[in-house]
Each structure stands twice: as C-alpha cells, then as structure tokens.
Amino acid sequence: MTGARTAATKMTGQPTQKEETMNARRIEGAVALVTGANRGIGRALTEALLSRGVKKVYATARNPEALRALRDERLVSLRLDVTDADQIRAAAEAASDVELVFNNAGVALASAIADSTDLGQARREMEVNYFGPLQLLQRLAPTLARNGGGAVVNIGSAAGLTNLPFVPTYSASKAALHSLTQAARFLLAAQGTSVFGVYAGPVDTDMSRELAFPKTSPRDVAFAILDGIEAGQEDIFPDPFAVDFGRRFQSSPKASERQVAAMVSGEAARASRDQERPERARA
Numbered sequence: 155m156t157g158a159r160t161a162a163t164k165m166t167g168q169p170t171q172k173e174e175t176m177n178a179r180r181i182e183g184a185v186a187l188v189t190g191a192n193r194g195i196g197r198a199l200t201e202a203l204l205s206r207g208v209k210k211v212y213a214t215a216r217n218p219e220a221l222r223a224l225r226d227e228r229l230v231s232l233r234l235d236v237t238d239a240d241q242i243r244a245a246a247e248a249a250s251d252v253e254l255v256f257n258n259a260g261v262a263l264a265s266a267i268a269d270s271t272d273l274g275q276a277r278r279e280m281e282v283n284y285f286g287p288l289q290l291l292q293r294l295a296p297t298l299a300r301n302g303g304g305a306v307v308n309i310g311s312a313a314g315l316t317n318l319p320f321v322p323t324y325s326a327s328k329a330a331l332h333s334l335t336q337a338a339r340f341l342l343a344a345q346g347t348s349v350f351g352v353y354a355g356p357v358d359t360d361m362s363r364e365l366a367f368p369k370t371s372p373r374d375v376a377f378a379i380l381d382g383i384e385a386g387q388e389d390i391f392p393d394p395f396a397v398d399f400g401r402r403f404q405s406s407p408k409a410s411e412r413q414v415a416a417m418v419s420g421e422a423a424r425a426s427r428d429q430e431r432p433e434r435a436r437a
C-alpha cells in the first residue's frame with residue numbers, strides 16, 4: 155500500500171498496526187536535519203536525537219554561531235534561513251545523506267487581525283511556517299528517495315487544527331502546514347517517505363513566553379516526538395494538552411472550536427480585570 159488507505163483506517167480514522175509499522179522510522183543510526191536547531195524545541199530535538207544514537211545531525215540555524223553550545227562530533231552546523239532559497243539549495247546539497255527532516259523553525263508574530271492593516275507579520279508567518287517547509291520538501295524529497303525513503307516531520311501546532319485567536323494568523327499558517335503535511339503524506343508514500351505531523355500544545359520556549367497556560371518542557375516534547383516517529387504515529391500529540399485537544403478535535407472539530415473560543419474569552423476577561431486591578435495581577 156502506498157498513499158491509499160486500508161478499509162480499516164477509513165472506518166475508524168485510526169491507522170492500522172500494519173500502517174504504523176510501515177510508517178515507523180528508527181532514530182538510532184539515522185542521519186537527521188533540524189531547522190531552527192539553536193533554541194527551543196529545535197535545540198531539544200537535536201539533543202534528543204543525539205542521545206537516541208543518531209549517526210549524524212545537520213543542525214541548522216540562521217546564525218550557525220548560535221549552535222556553539224551544542225557540542226558533539228556527530229553534529230554538522232549549517233547556515234539556514236528557511237525563507238532564503240539559495241541557503242535552502244546549499245543546505246540540501248550539503249545534506250545529501252539525510253534521512254529524517256525536521257521542519258521545526260517557526261515564528262508567531264501577530265496577536266490580532268483587526269487592530270492593524272499591516273499584513274507584514276502575517277506574511278512573514280506564512281513565509282517561515284509554510285513556504286519554508288514547502289521549499290525544503292521540494293529540495294529534499296529527491297534526496298530522501300535516494301536514501302531509501304526516510305521521513306519528513308512537520309512541527310505544527312494544535313492551533314493549526316483549531317484556530318487559537320490569541321495568534322490568529324500564526325494559526326492560519328500552521329493550518330496551511332497541516333494541509334501540506336496531508337498532501338505530502340499521500341504524494342511521497344510512493345517513494346517510501348513517511349510524513350509525520352506534530353500538533354503540540356503550549357511548550358515552554360521563547361515563543362510562548364506571554365502565554366499564561368501550563369507548558370510542557372521542550373525536552374519532554376522532543377522525546378515524545380521521537381517516540382511517535384518510532385511508533386509510526388503519523389499524527390503526533392506530544393504533550394498532555396495536545397493529547398486532550400487531539401481527542402476532542404477528533405470527536406468534534408466544532409466542539410473544539412467552541413472550547414477554544416471559550417478559553418480565549420475567559421483569558422481576555424481575566425486580563426482586562428487584571429488591568430483594572432494591577433495588585434490582583436501581581437498576586
């Protein structure tokens with residue numbers, strides 16, 4: 155079976171054991187590439203890959219100097235801004251033995267739709283979060299085919315399944331990435347490439363600094379992602395928030411949309427109360 159799904163999957167929405175086995179990829183001994191490897195989830199993923207025994211990691215960053223703290227003889231540092239077509243071409247040429255590609259680099263910039271008529275931040279989110287992974291996929295798909303199929307792992311977000319109106323345009327860019335993940339899974343199945351979508355909840359990194367929710371550590375998220383890949387789970391929910399969210403979403407996307415709206419309204423009301431009574435906010 156390539157892109158076509160079995161009757162059992164169609165009935166239940168869950169992958170069969172056979173499909174999971176076909177998707178599963180071994181981490182030990184593999185050659186990986188991670189975008190945005192210098193901090194946050196990308197750095198945690200790079201460290202987790204090394205500790206799980208990869209043969210090599212191409213750790214990529216806009217500024218390779220920022221990768222200095224990651225010391226390991228299996229690590230190859232590359233400069234890669236995922237919005238720069240020339241750098242993508244050069245990185246793809248350098249990483250000719252890559253088998254596992256982690257599209258991790260991401261930005262969340264805009265916090266509103268209606269407050270501003272400037273589309274710059276929303277466009278930038280699309281450039282980094284969607285066009286970046288798309289370009290990398292275009293460049294690296296032939297390499298993965300030559301190297302036996304391998305896998306692409308797209309670090310998306312629960313906000314890509316149901317828009318989180320704290321970050322509306324970021325959510326839209328992650329929805330685009332989710333859609334690309336689905337397309338790539340089908341289109342690359344024939345060359346033996348597995349495509350994983352990761353739908354994380356709040357993770358304790360610079361990106362979510364302003365978010366007042368309980369957060370999972372990037373380290374725990376990174377290991378959960380690698381566990382998901384080794385288990386062949388094509389949709390990976392790598393933290394407790396994401397697991398609960400994923401369950402609700404799968405049972406009713408509309409209920410999930412209403413739940414998120416209620417959550418955001420509750421937070422907005424709390425924030426405006428705190429603004430009126432700053433002593434309460436500090437407590």
Ligand SMILES: NC(=O)c1ccc[n+]([C@@H]2O[C@H](COP(=O)([O-])OP(=O)(O)OC[C@H]3O[C@@H](n4cnc5c(N)ncnc54)[C@H](OP(=O)(O)O)[C@@H]3O)[C@@H](O)[C@H]2O)c1
Nearest residue numbers: 190194195235236258259260311354356357359360361362
């Ligand atoms: N934190 C969360 O709650 C959360 C939840 C769900 C999904 N995610 C996703 O997880 C991924 C990692 O996020 P994070 O939480 O680790 O965020 P982070 O700490 O802000 O790190 C973002 C990373 O992306 C890199 N980056 C940004 N623009 C880039 C570009 N044009 N080219 C290459 N690298 C670029 C950054 O590099 P610089 O240091 O050069 O800026 C940095 O390494 C993102 O895709 C994010 O959307 C995060």
